[in-house]
Amino acid sequence: MPARKIHSTWQSCRWLGLGLWLLGASAAAQTLTLVSYGGSYGRSVERAWVEPFMAETGIEVRMEDYNGGLAQIRAQVETGNVFWDVVDLTTPDAVRACDEGLLEFVMLADLPAADGTPASEDFLPDSRSECSGGGLVSATIVAFNNQQFPDAPPSRLEDFFDLERFPGRRGMRRVPIANLEFALLADGVPINEVYATLDTDAGIARAFAKLDTIKDEIVFWEAGAQPPQMLADEEVVMTTAYNGRIFNAQVLENQPFTIIWDGQLQETSGPGIVLGTPRLEIARRFIEFMSRPESLAAISKYISYSPTRYSANAMVDSHRETGIAMGPHMPSAPANMKRALISDWLWWADNGDEMNERFAVWLSR
């Protein structure tokens, strides 16, 4: 190849490289990465928050799925290579991540209610960490497939642990959270004594002893999308699940599932911003957008999770596709609250590691 030609090829390579670099840089500045839990919840997030946000701001949002936990966030912050911007976090995870300096602070003053109520009075108590925005209340509940129990269906949390009257396999998330609480509730511990009981060694032993009674029948799940699938496949007769996933299977896929609201465990979640993201500005805009009461209320058009803001709860209406009134399907509906436990995120932030370890030992036996 003659020298001149090489030179011109080299030149064009350089221009091409510069162009690609500019393209990459501009794309990086414009695209926000939002990490959530996927499945039917992920689709609800996309329709209620992501699409309106893109329409309003012109900022591109890319969605990614995960199954919770802080490992990836921690790895990104520690290596200084942050490619997740906004992450949907459960409140205990948000508290831990905030304390460990993995998230940016989110100022309440930036999230006013539509009617001018200060945000500090608008959020449910203890529903957010200093690093997360407005979020949702969800419940872990027990659900079953009607076809498996045509005559006498289960109706109480105790029935999940009753293999004699309701034989068959049980689905359960492969973590101690919720399962320990359910075990104690079903063993007769009153709602307001559950965490005090778990604070003692005897209480923990009692919870595991209760789990032992159904251990051989348990099939474990990890992603929130699995339990409705396991019920539909008749792989299990009953399973713990997130109420919104079961709701969506009921109304969108006409699955014959029933939720047992008795003994539900309510948790909150909200989005946080990964510390050190180069897209901090658009991440803040997204948090501000989705924390608006009307945005929080909008997701209830797609899935039965209720907002953590009082002013948003008043705006909850009906399901977009079927027109069902959403109120009765929410974890906080009075009829569903007869025996409901609010998850103690502080207890879990403190004892999560030890409980996980004990749970792992229990699993392996």
Next chain:
Amino acid sequence: MAITLKRWDRQALGAALLVAPLAIFVAVTFVAPLATMLVRSVYQPAVAEALPETLAALAEWDGGSLPDEETFRIAGAEFVALNERRALGSVATRVNRLESGMRSTLLGTARSLAAETPSASWREAMIAADADWGAIESWLAIRRAGEVITPRYYLNALDLDRGGAGEIVVQPEDRRIYVSLLLRTLAISIAITGICLLLAYPVAWLLAHARPRRAGLLLLLVLVPFWTSLLVRTTSWIVLLQNQGVINDLLVTLGILAEQQRLALIYNMTGTIIAMVHVLLPFMILPLYSIMRAIPERHMQAAASLGASHWQALRRVYWPQSLPGVAAGSLLVFILSIGYYITPALVGGRTGQLISSMIAYHMEQSLNWGLAAALGGILLLLVGTLFFIYDRLVGVDRMRLGG
């Protein structure tokens, strides 16, 4: 002489340049992470770097009664300063692993001390903020978390711990897990290797001694699954083996099993063994095949002509010659299965998990990387020891992957 030396030099340089990319690749992707991991299993400087003054004060503390006022003051001030830099949370997480509840004790105390600096006694102010500061265990936990070089993770990985006076004690029964899991992993790996050998030997024999056309077809049957994605193969086993799966449905339809008797073939140890044997089978067949192909068929004929029965010829003539393949295949399958992760994770359920699941758990969920590294270190040591024993008994030089 000088000329040959120079030429040899140039050849050596050329060879070095040729292997350089691979050497660099191995160094970056294998040696460096391995070394980092082994270092991490004993070296944990984070707490020591965060709390230098507190740990210096605690070093002189007898550990028998509560620390003095001065230690309380130094520690309290250091907690407040750390929390302002948002660095107390990760320290608290590490201390919390040794003593549950210390996370909120540390963070809560730092917050209340920052809100109101004690005017008189720090000791009283801290105990008022959280009663845990009145317990010796809290201070012992901080001191232990501050050890830079620590055998703690290796002890934990062997279900041991250190008592109050630093003596080694066995963990209480409901906290023991790793030793039994390690033994289970070893047993399963041996079982899988054995099953693979039993299944692979006849197949490899067929492959090696069938007519070329048929051998080619057979080889394709071995290789196509080998080339198929691991995930596809594992999830196919889920379809086949699950409670409402193909095999159970077939058995029920044929009337061999009643509806209530469906076999639990997956999400347990059975599932792990079946799927792993399938995934690892080619690693046994291929080395066996390449060795067997090199064994002349005349040897068997010669044995027969000298009066050996078919069985005798197989046992005394064929089997010894195929041993290098058996050794290579077995070692390969055993080492692969001892650290196998994805298949047990997908089909192992509760009882079919191997030690790898705990390593992954501590890497991804609990973020206790020290313990994950120690478990990995023990696994590495185990494989190294087995390799050494194998070398002594069989000889690595006798192992051949190809004829």
